[in-house]
Amino acid sequence: MTVAFEIERIDGADPALPDAVDAILDDAAAALGRPFEGLRVHLRVRDSDGNLLGGLVGAHLQRWFFVKLLAVSPEARGSGIGSLLLRKAEAIARDEGLVGIYLDTFEFQAPRFYVREGYQEIGRLPKVGDAPQRIWFAKQFNSSGSKE
Template structure:
């Protein structure tokens, strides 16, 4: 059997959905469907401009924060903290275990630690690439 592997640089959403289905089908059969539910939060300033945003999705009982960004001229105003708090509220409302996310060593590890996130993994710095640090926050059962 001959298999050809090619790069698809088109960003074809249908292809991504097909691969997700290939991964999800056996997980669902084992009682652990992925069922990703998206979450997008916007922070808009008084003039209607985008001050920041958060994109996330649920996966296996957790909320995964894919991106959290605040416009440079808005940093230090608590927007990131408010976006993350709203995401945590959403996760609690959905009965999720907690939130996990990642950041690079030059970005915001202290920010997440200050909000109660615990480091749960690292990709080491290598050949000029910075460390990538994973954080998680679980919610109390109470």
């Protein structure tokens, strides 16, 4: 079967596109007997005036918790907020019976932070020119809910 199509570059002009592409992937995974859990988790930390000090955006993916975003505002860095957000995500993942957490960062961001938090490097993109390396980390839980 031949289908006529055109590839169109949108550059952020269609906010509905990411959800539509997610739906295609979700349907394909479900058809293979591996439906995505789909539960999204958002955590935020605000000061007494309501200013955002940090946050974490994650999701359940095939029994793992994926941390898509973790950030702490410049004025709150070094206060322990990043560690607290990560520990809260770990607690949620354990409580919900997930097998562990994985995430990525760039070499100029926080790889030492994740190692300090007990994460192990599981992969990286090769260094090419001045492009920063992207590094993936994971922490797998054992059956008692602690790290292995």
